[in-house]
């Protein structure tokens with residue numbers, strides 16, 4: 001981040017503050033100074049500031065955190081760069097993103113973790129590196145967790161692929177437990193999903209496509225939760241959980257007080273396999289869109305407090321990697337700029353999940369998953385990362401205007417409610433509508 005500019009104070013005035021970690025859901029003014037939250041007070045109590053931001057009619061929230069973003073650097077800058085991906089993040093209200101290591105080369109060393117953070121990358125929001133769990137994510141030998149942790153990696157994962165081998169996953173959870181380092185699992189038993197391109201169900205049968213069963217996800221989650229229950233201090237984070245069966249295992253682990261957290265994506269709480277237009281690869285991602293009953297189970301877990309975080313799995317791909325036969329097209333969709341609006345539209349307006357819970361899923365929840373200290377709340381002394389949004393604003397998503405380099409989304413042209421108005425990082429406005 002660029003901290004060279006002179007620091008001035010900024011008063012966010014007249015807004016409604018939702019800060020779930022601080023249990024605040026009330027009209028409040030917020031004063032940002034020297035990159036920190038200097039004061040939070042009822043309306044009109046804070047008098048002086050160099051600059052003011054008029055937040056009347058708007059929700060003021062801690063800066064949103066996305067635990068699962070593919071920024072594609074190093075190596076695949078034709079899909080996305082740290083500069084373009086973080087610009088899309090800022091437009092989506094995210095002040096912090098955790099970037100996945102399935103790049104070219106794989107981010108499996110201290111050098112690459114440090115490289116991600118260099119100012120030359122042009123990030124406009126905070127970038128936290130997630131390192132590979134195994135060397136080159138080949139699943140055979142663990143990376144140097146201790147060195148990566150010390151270098152500032154926030155978690156380890158082989159995302160894009162699972163950590164399949166029982167012995168390697170056990171070792172990862174043991175070592176991660178000793179270091180208080182979360183191990184992020186892409187839960188897919190790839191022995192069961194070879195050549196599959198969507199969810200296994202009536203729809204895949206009709207389309208003549210080989211389908212991934214729910215069991216291919218649930219069996220890995222069940223194994224991992226069992227390990228997390230056995231290994232002292234192990235921290236398991238399940239990426240993009242998509243099935244009701246996997247959710248059952250996670251619920252069991254949480255009840256047993258194992259340190260198990262998980263995220264769900266906006267597309268998995270919005271769409272099912274039946275929504276997929278025929279052979280449209282903008283509906284192709286991994287894990288795939290699931291059944292209506294899986295979606296219902298995820299909605300219940302979002303509402304009842306079980307889900308820890310909403311994460312986008314923003315996975316940009318170039319047009320030439322998507323415009324081909326469905327089975328050959330790349331897995332993944334973009335998601336940074338539509339996440340909040342999908343949450344407000346589907347979860348708040350349709351399912352009546354309170355806004356405070358939705359804000360928690362974008363802030364305090366993810367901050368806890370990866371121990372992002374000083375973030376996820378606006379209590380005095382926190383980092384001055386703020387997301388300001390209008391929960392009532394209706395708008396239409398136009399992918400042609402996306403900040404991302406890639407346009408692979410099923411949500412182009414969707415009418416949504418809830419729009420980001422401003423995003424502030426370290427007290428500076430990095431996006432305003």
Ligand code: DOR
Nearest residue numbers: 070160285286315331332
């Ligand atoms: O859809 C996906 N895209 N799932 C993954 O696990 C990887 C990701 C990517 O890197 O494109």
Ligand code: ZN
Nearest residue numbers: 159160186239
């Ligand atoms: Zn994944």
